[in-house]
Amino acid sequence: MADELTPETPEEEQPQKKHEQRKNGLYPGVSDELADNMRTGWADTELHGLKPIAQAAHTAQRRAALSARFPGERIVVPAGRLKTRSNDTEYPFRSSTEYAYLTGDQTENGVLVLEPTGTGGHSATIYLLPRSNRENGEFWLSGQGELWVGRRHSLAEAEQLLGIPAQDVRELADALAEAKGPVRLLRGHDAVIDKALTDKVTAERDEELRVHLSEARVVKDAFEIGELQKAVDSTVRGFEDVVKVLDKAEATSERYIEGTFFLRARVEGNDVGYGSICAAGPNACTLHWVRNDGRVRPGDLLLLDAGVETRDLYTADVTRTLPINGTYSDIQRKVYDAVYEAQEAGIAAVRPGAKFRDFHDAAQRVLAEKLVEWGLLEGPVERVLELSLQRRWTLHGTGHMLGMDVHDCAVARTEAYVDGTLEPGMCLTVEPGLYFQTDDLTVPEEYRGVGVRIEDDILVTEDGNLNLSAGLPRASAEVEAWMARLKS
Numbered sequence: 001m002a003d004e005l006t007p008e009t010p011e012e013e014q015p016q017k018k019h020e021q022r023k024n025g026l027y028p029g030v031s032d033e034l035a036d037n038m039r040t041g042w043a044d045t046e047l048h049g050l051k052p053i054a055q056a057a058h059t060a061q062r063r064a065a066l067s068a069r070f071p072g073e074r075i076v077v078p079a080g081r082l083k084t085r086s087n088d089t090e091y092p093f094r095s096s097t098e099y100a101y102l103t104g105d106q107t108e109n110g111v112l113v114l115e116p117t118g119t120g121g122h123s124a125t126i127y128l129l130p131r132s133n134r135e136n137g138e139f140w141l142s143g144q145g146e147l148w149v150g151r152r153h154s155l156a157e158a159e160q161l162l163g164i165p166a167q168d169v170r171e172l173a174d175a176l177a178e179a180k181g182p183v184r185l186l187r188g189h190d191a192v193i194d195k196a197l198t199d200k201v202t203a204e205r206d207e208e209l210r211v212h213l214s215e216a217r218v219v220k221d222a223f224e225i226g227e228l229q230k231a232v233d234s235t236v237r238g239f240e241d242v243v244k245v246l247d248k249a250e251a252t253s254e255r256y257i258e259g260t261f262f263l264r265a266r267v268e269g270n271d272v273g274y275g276s277i278c279a280a281g282p283n284a285c286t287l288h289w290v291r292n293d294g295r296v297r298p299g300d301l302l303l304l305d306a307g308v309e310t311r312d313l314y315t316a317d318v319t320r321t322l323p324i325n326g327t328y329s330d331i332q333r334k335v336y337d338a339v340y341e342a343q344e345a346g347i348a349a350v351r352p353g354a355k356f357r358d359f360h361d362a363a364q365r366v367l368a369e370k371l372v373e374w375g376l377l378e379g380p381v382e383r384v385l386e387l388s389l390q391r392r393w394t395l396h397g398t399g400h401m402l403g404m405d406v407h408d409c410a411v412a413r414t415e416a417y418v419d420g421t422l423e424p425g426m427c428l429t430v431e432p433g434l435y436f437q438t439d440d441l442t443v444p445e446e447y448r449g450v451g452v453r454i455e456d457d458i459l460v461t462e463d464g465n466l467n468l469s470a471g472l473p474r475a476s477a478e479v480e481a482w483m484a485r486l487k488s
Helices: 011-024 032-039 056-069 097-103 155-162 169-178 191-196 203-215 222-244 246-251 254-268 281-285 330-348 358-373 381-387 476-487
Strands: 074-078 084-086 111-116 122-128 166-168 183-185 277-280 301-306 318-323 427-430 433-435 451-453 456-461 464-467
Touching (some): 056 111, 056 122, 056 203, 056 222, 074 097, 111 169, 122 155, 122 169, 155 166, 166 169, 183 203, 222 246, 222 254, 222 318, 246 254, 254 301, 277 281, 330 358, 330 427, 330 456, 358 381
Parallel strands (some): 074 183
Antiparallel strands (some): 074 111, 277 301, 301 318, 433 451
């Protein structure tokens, strides 16, 4: 990796020197001749006639709804800033969900400001970093200059793409510090903006804004549903990729599976929507197994929980539990088929007017019945459910909202989410599971180390539901036939 241009400075002085240089925006020690040379001879690359991004009309509607919710108040929603991974390298940037939802933009340092107008509405401005300055050398001397990290859109280009007037974000903090009137801030994403508004915001008002923006995403619009289907379709192809290379994973580790799926996510989308769970054998009993460094053995199960995130930041979340050698053993099939039956009951309970908790209750009832039938719990089933005894092996809830975050709408009020009612346009996962730990002496030995989860992404429709991830087989016999086709 190339190092940034630095003057000849003793090694022990470099950290402080580089700090001062970054702060001043210029590196001392550059000759006047080189500085003059780097200022000139560059072609005009301004882009004209750009078309708005695909979701521009939708983001405008979202901003209008936000404006109506908080009339007369200034609203500030930052994208966030780069975070240091180590020394002078940063993590890949991922903008705040709320900022991307309201603007369609994903660039670091961006800030959306809704300024109240005298008519009760708001005027929107997006504050962004402009093109790198070639007069002061920022574009080639700063580690975040365009010569180092690539061209960014000019403010005029951003206006064309996003449909929002754009201004220089470097002037925003001072302007906000002088602003009058009530302000609501999506805090915690940009320390500079947080500091500028310290004496103008309250925790209560800011939390109301955060909760509202979470609840606004509970029902998806047409653009969002299309993005979720795109994410799921790519995820289906990623699962197919994995099945085709299971023999190579057997020769290495779960990381071969992780890398295989990641390739699909990066080629067709932005990234994975969350850390992929590639859990083989008894690792499947660890709910969030993301170390992915275990062995992949014939005869074991692979619990693969993974999702592609699209370039517009919508993610799928799908799980399949696959026999690594292509065929379930008797005990594996017994547990798998029970989870499948529970998932079928859960999916059937997803429909408009149903309670959000209904699909969880339906799936848990089936699993409780199976555990009693197998003699692992003493019935009757109603007693088991009343005391939640099945949770020793079912462990988690049966699903969650899905969207720009894998656990979308996470700070919505309880009454608007888990105690709420399903509506068309909601998208959620249905993902029951059974997990028998290797050291669980309360179950026969044949169960120990078997973990199964089946998860699909379900859209609530006007007359029921649509399984967005139906492209992946679920029934055990169908899974085996699908794997055989892919391996042939």
